[in-house]
Amino acid sequence: MENSFFPYDNFRTNQEEFIQFVQTSLIQKKNPIVEAATGFGKTISVLSAVLPIAEKFGKKIVYCCRTHKQMDRVMEELMEVGKKVEVSGISIKGRNSMCLHPTIVNNEMDTSMALHVCRLLRRENKCEFYENMKEKEDRAYEIEVSLSQKPSLSQDVVTLCIEENMCPYEVVKGILQNVEVISCSYMYIFHPEIRDNFLEGIGATLDDIILILDEAHNLSDLAINLGSDQLSIYSITAAINESIEFEEPIVSEFLNKFYDVFLELENDFKMESEDEVIISYQDLFTRLEGLKGPFVSKSFEKTIFDLIAYMKAIGEKVQKTRLKKNKMPKSHIFRIASFLENWFNARGNEGYCYIFEKTKTKKDEDTLKLGILSLDPRPITTQVLDFAYGAVHMSGTLEPLDAYSDIIGIKNPAFKVFPSPFSPSNIKGMVTKGVTTKGTHRNEEMYKKITLKAIDVIHSVPANVGIFCSSYEVVDGLLGSGIALMSDKPVFMERRNMDSRENDTLVSDFKNRSGKEGAVLLGVMGGRNAEGGDYPGNEMNTVIIVGVPYARPTPRIEAQIEYYQKVFYGKGKYYGYYLPAHRKLSQAAGRAHRLLSDKALIVFLDERVANKFVSKDIPKWIRDSLEYIPDSEEILKEKVKEFFQNHIDRFKS
Numbered sequence: 086m087e088n089s090f091f092p093y094d095n096f097r098t099n100q101e102e103f104i105q106f107v108q109t110s111l112i113q114k115k116n117p118i119v120e121a122a123t124g125f126g127k128t129i130s131v132l133s134a135v136l137p138i139a140e141k142f143g144k145k146i147v148y149c150c151r152t153h154k155q156m157d158r159v160m161e162e163l164m165e166v167g168k169k170v171e172v173s174g175i176s177i178k179g180r181n182s183m184c185l186h187p188t189i190v191n192n193e194m195d196t197s198m199a200l201h202v203c204r205l206l207r208r209e210n211k212c213e214f215y216e217n218m219k220e221k222e223d224r225a226y227e228i229e230v231s232l233s234q235k236p237s238l239s240q241d242v243v244t245l246c247i248e249e250n251m252c253p254y255e256v257v258k259g260i261l262q263n264v265e266v267i268s269c270s271y272m273y274i275f276h277p278e279i280r281d282n283f284l285e286g287i288g289a290t291l292d293d294i295i296l297i298l299d300e301a302h303n304l305s306d307l308a309i310n311l312g313s314d315q316l317s318i319y320s321i322t323a324a325i326n327e328s329i330e331f332e333e334p335i336v337s338e339f340l341n342k343f344y345d346v347f348l349e350l351e352n353d354f355k356m357e358s359e360d361e362v363i364i365s366y367q368d369l370f371t372r373l374e375g376l377k378g379p380f381v382s383k384s385f386e387k388t389i390f391d392l393i394a395y396m397k398a399i400g401e402k403v404q405k406t407r408l409k410k411n412k413m414p415k416s417h418i419f420r421i422a423s424f425l426e427n428w429f430n431a432r433g434n435e436g437y438c439y440i441f442e443k444t445k446t447k448k449d450e451d452t453l454k455l456g457i458l459s460l461d462p463r464p465i466t467t468q469v470l471d472f473a474y475g476a477v478h479m480s481g482t483l484e485p486l487d488a489y490s491d492i493i494g495i496k497n498p499a500f501k502v503f504p505s506p507f508s509p510s511n512i513k514g515m516v517t518k519g520v521t522t523k524g525t526h527r528n529e530e531m532y533k534k535i536t537l538k539a540i541d542v543i544h545s546v547p548a549n550v551g552i553f554c555s556s557y558e559v560v561d562g563l564l565g566s567g568i569a570l571m572s573d574k575p576v577f578m579e580r581r582n583m584d585s586r587e588n589d590t591l592v593s594d595f596k597n598r599s600g601k602e603g604a605v606l607l608g609v610m611g612g613r614n615a616e617g618g619d620y621p622g623n624e625m626n627t628v629i630i631v632g633v634p635y636a637r638p639t640p641r642i643e644a645q646i647e648y649y650q651k652v653f654y655g656k657g658k659y660y661g662y663y664l665p666a667h668r669k670l671s672q673a674a675g676r677a678h679r680l681l682s683d684k685a686l687i688v689f690l691d692e693r694v695a696n697k698f699v700s701k702d703i704p705k706w707i708r709d710s711l712e713y714i715p716d717s718e719e720i721l722k723e724k725v726k727e728f729f730q731n732h733i734d735r736f737k738s
C-alpha cells in the first residue's frame with residue numbers, strides 16, 4: 086500500500102518497513118504488536134500507515150495515549166501530514182480537564198466522577214456553559230464546522246470556548262463526529278461507562294474504529310485497575326456521618342455493622358501493619374448476616390440487594406441536595422453501595438479475589454481496606470479489542486511480544502521488533518558482576534559495595550544521573566551506606582507517598598542541574614519517575630539500575646500466579662511474578678533515551694541481569710548494547726569515562 090501520507094522528505098531507518106508491516110497486518114485483519122524505541126518516530130510512522138486504510142474503509146482512528154503531551158504530539162504530527170494532504174483531527178482531554186464549571190474546576194476529581202457531576206449539573210439546568218450552547222446553537226455549529234476541517238489541539242477549543250462562554254467538552258463532542266483522527270486517553274476506550282458515552286458522542290461503534298495504542302505496555306495494569314475496587318474504613322466513617330446528617334437510621338445501622346466487620350477482620354486475622362489476607366466472597370456477607378430492619382428477607386442475597394438499591398437512592402438524594410447548595414455532589418453512601426454491588430457481582434468468578442489489608446495512609450497512619458482485585462485484564466480489554474476494526478499496539482518496551490498478546494487477549498496478532506535507531510556511540514548498557522540485591526545476599530556489606538560502584542559511575546558521568554532501585558528498602562540501604570554523603574553531586578530523593586506536586590518540584594530541580602555540575606535523582610523502579618518521566622538531552626546522561634524489582638510474595642501475588650497458572654498453563658510464575666518485574670526494569674532503563682540524539686549510559690548494578698532469563702525480556706534496542714563488566718572498580722570507571730570521552734565538551738556546553 087501507499088505511504089503518501091508521510092510528510093517528511095526522508096524516512097528514518099526502518100520507518101518504511103514499519104509502515105509496510107502495519108498496513109499489511111491490518112489489511113490481513115491482523116493486529117500488529119510492535120516494539121520500537123523512543124526516538125524511532127513511531128507517531129508519524131503509524132499515522133502514515135493507518136490513515137490510508139482508514140480512508141479506504143471509511144474508519145475513524147482513535148489514538149490512545151498516556152499523557153496530554155503525547156495526545157498533542159499526535160496532532161502536531163497530523164498538522165505536518167495536513168501540509169501534504171487534507172486531514173482532520175482533535176486531541177481531547179478528560180471532562181475534568183476541559184470543563185469550565187466551578188464545581189468541577191475547583192474540586193479534584195477523575196474523569197468518571199466528572200462525567201457523573203456534569204450529568205447532574207445538566208439535568209438540573211445548572212451549567213450556564215451548556216445552556217448557553219443551546220441558546221447560541223448557530224454559533225456553536227459554526228465553531229464545530231470550522232474546527233472539524235483541520236487538526237486541532239483541545240487547548241485551542243478551550244481558549245475559544247472561554248471567549249464564547251460555551252462548554253469546550255460539548256463543542257469537542259460536536260467536532261468528534263466529523264474528524265478522522267482523535268487522540269485521547271485510554272479511559273475513553275477502556276472504561277466501560279466513559280466508552281459508551283464517547284461512542285455515542287462520535288456516533289460510531291467499535292467496528293468503525295482503528296485503534297492505535299501507544300505505550301501499550303501500560304494496558305494490562307490499566308485494565309486490572311479498571312476491574313478492581315477498594316474501600317477504606319475512612320469511607321465508612323464518612324458514610325456513617327452522612328447517614329446521620331441526612332437522618333437515615335436504617336443506613337446508619339447497616340454502616341455501623343459494616344464498620345464493626347472491618348475491626349472483626351483485623352482482629353480475627355491478627356493483622357499487623359502492611360499485612361494483607363485473601364478472604365472469600367462469603368466471608369464478608371456471613372459477617373454481615375444478622376442484619377435487622379425492613380430489608381431483611383429469607384434470602385440474604387435479596388436482603389443485601391434491596392439494601393444496596395436503597396442506599397443508592399439515598400446517595401442520589403444526597404448528591405442532589407449538595408448540588409443545590411453549590412457543593413461538590415459527592416455521596417459516601419452511594420460509594421459504599423457501588424462497592425458492595427461490585428463485590429456481589431464478582432462472586433463465583435475465578436478472575437477476581439477479595440483482599441483485606443492493613444496499610445498506610447499518605448500521612449503514614451495505619452488504615453484498613455477491603456478490596457476486589459481483578460486478576461485478569463482480558464474482561465476489560467477484550468470488550469474493546471474483539472470488536473474494534475483493528476488495533477495497533479506499540480511501545481519501546483513490549484518484549485516478549487507473545488506474552489503481551491496472551492495477557493491482553495489479542496486475537497490474530499502480528500509481531501515485529503525493530504532494531505535500535507540509536508547510533509552505537511549514543512547507547513551503551515553495562516551489567517556489573519559481583520553485585521546483587523537478591524534476598525540471600527542483601528546485607529550491609531553488599532549495600533556498601535553497590536554504593537561504591539554507583540559512586541564510581543556518578544563521578545565519571547558529565548552531568549545528571551538517575552538511580553532507580555528495586556525497592557525503598559534498597560534505597561534505604563544505599564542511603565545507609567552513605568551514597569548521599571559520598572556523591573559529588575546533590576542527591577534528589579523520591580520518597581514513599583510523595584504527592585505529585587512535591588515530586589514535580591523535585592524532578593524540575595533535578596533537571597535544572599543538568600546545565601551545571603549535575604545531580605542525582607534517587608528513586609524506585611515502578612515509581613512515578615521511573616515509569617512516566619522523560620529526561621531528554623542532558624537531563625539524564627546515565628541511568629543506574631540497582632536490583633531486579635521482584636515483588637514480595639504477598640497473598641495477592643500468590644493469587645495472581647495461581648490464576649495465571651490455571652489460564653496460561655505452566656506460565657503462572659513467569660507471567661504473574663517475573664515478567665512484571667522485568668518490565669519495570671526495562672521501563673526504568675529506557676528513561677534516558679528519549680531523542681535520537683541522546684547519548685546515555687545504562688548501568689545495571691545486579692549481576693542477575695546477565696542471565697538470559699532476565700536479559701531476554703529487556704528491549705532489543707538496549708539488549709544489543711549490553712556489555713558485561715567484571716567485578717573491578719577500575720574497569721567500571723574506565724568504561725564509563727571511555728563512553729563519555731569525546732563528549733565532555735558537548736555536555737559542558
Ligand code: SF4
Pocket residue numbers: 180183184185186189202203204206207212213214215251252253254255
Ligand atoms: S456541560 Fe460542560 S461546562 Fe458544563 S459541567 Fe459539563 S463539561 Fe462542564
